[in-house]
Amino acid sequence: MTRTLAADDAGVAEAARLLASGALVGFPTETVYGLGGDARSDAAVAGIYAAKDRPGFNPLIVHLPDLAAAEAFADIGPNARKLAGAFWPGPLTLVLPLRATAGISPLVTAGLATVAVRVPAHPLAQRLLRAFGGPVAAPSANPSGRVSPTRAEHVLDGLSGRIAAVLDGGTCQVGLESSIVLADPGPVLLRPGGIPVEALEAVLGQPVGRASSESRPVAPGQLASHYAPTAAVRLNAQDAREGEVLVGFGPVKGTLSLSETGDLAEAAAQLFAHLREADRLAGPNGRIAFAPVPLAGLGLAINDRLQRAAAPRKG
Numbered sequence: 001m002t003r004t005l006a007a008d009d010a011g012v013a014e015a016a017r018l019l020a021s022g023a024l025v026g027f028p029t030e031t032v033y034g035l036g037g038d039a040r041s042d043a044a045v046a047g048i049y050a051a052k053d054r055p056g057f058n059p060l061i062v063h064l065p066d067l068a069a070a071e072a073f074a075d076i077g078p079n080a081r082k083l084a085g086a087f088w089p090g091p092l093t094l095v096l097p098l099r100a101t102a103g104i105s106p107l108v109t110a111g112l113a114t115v116a117v118r119v120p121a122h123p124l125a126q127r128l129l130r131a132f133g134g135p136v137a138a139p140s141a142n143p144s145g146r147v148s149p150t151r152a153e154h155v156l157d158g159l160s161g162r163i164a165a166v167l168d169g170g171t172c173q174v175g176l177e178s179s180i181v182l183a184d185p186g187p188v189l190l191r192p193g194g195i196p197v198e199a200l201e202a203v204l205g206q207p208v209g210r211a212s213s214e215s216r217p218v219a220p221g222q223l224a225s226h227y228a229p230t231a232a233v234r235l236n237a238q239d240a241r242e243g244e245v246l247v248g249f250g251p252v253k254g255t256l257s258l259s260e261t262g263d264l265a266e267a268a269a270q271l272f273a274h275l276r277e278a279d280r281l282a283g284p285n286g287r288i289a290f291a292p293v294p295l296a297g298l299g300l301a302i303n304d305r306l307q308r309a310a311a312p313r314k315g
Ligand code: TXA
Pocket: 029, 031, 032, 033, 034, 035, 058, 059, 060, 061, 091, 093, 095, 109, 112, 114, 115, 116, 118, 138, 139, 140, 141, 176, 177, 178, 180, 190, 191, 218, 219, 220, 221, 222
């Protein structure tokens, strides 16, 4: 039985107590809900992989309340420091050299010499991290390969009975996972996300490389099929074909719309909830079509998620 904890002092205190006891807790961030466990505990981290059915070669992000806390776990190079100064707290994850003395479970990093660190901005995430007082390993709180959760109910849909509790913070504002950057040596974008690459480049004063699908050994989580609904997904649709549920954008009208005004931030915030809703409307053996979304700004991450949702599935 998974409990729902309210967004108040008692709920935060209980979530922190559960984490300290080695239990797993879903919690809101501004991007998506995370599935949190004590990053120092092999048992808790093994539990995260088990609850999600996640392959063990796909490492987890460590969540901390601020840059000062991050310095205890990882080395912050010059580019990383610039980016952290500009975007933390916020939807940016930095891949950093792991400190030998960090005490992070090797299961978190899947044996890599680097660790992915994120400082979330969501007030409830901040309160939870400070109340717990340690590093929280947290992938998105969905079964591996499925659509990421942007509401507490989505967490329960996928993981009810597999985790101790979910802290209910309502709807996530950004709606897409963090941008992941290898800053030094770099900078290279490992996963497009909630901070547009143009904004990263403006702060760094240099171009940010893209990890292309051929040269992408670095982000093992970037499996081709991901964010998969039950229905088949077709992209760049101008209208609905027979039997399809069309998700529109801007001038392309659908049963649902990511943003009628063509606003990319609104589209990002709606993306995963609309993917779920379109899947429900499409029904068994259903089909979903998505209108084209431009590639600029947050559109890069939106298109990345749509391509993975549409990718051929295993088994
Ligand atoms: O917004 C987010 O980042 C959310 C919230 C909960 O913080 N978390 C999230 O976690 O999206 P997850 O597990 O779904 O994605 C983590 C990604 C994976 O693609 C993984 O391969 C990559 O981070 N990653 C983790 N550690 C890494 C490392 N040391 N080097 C390269 N990639 C790493």
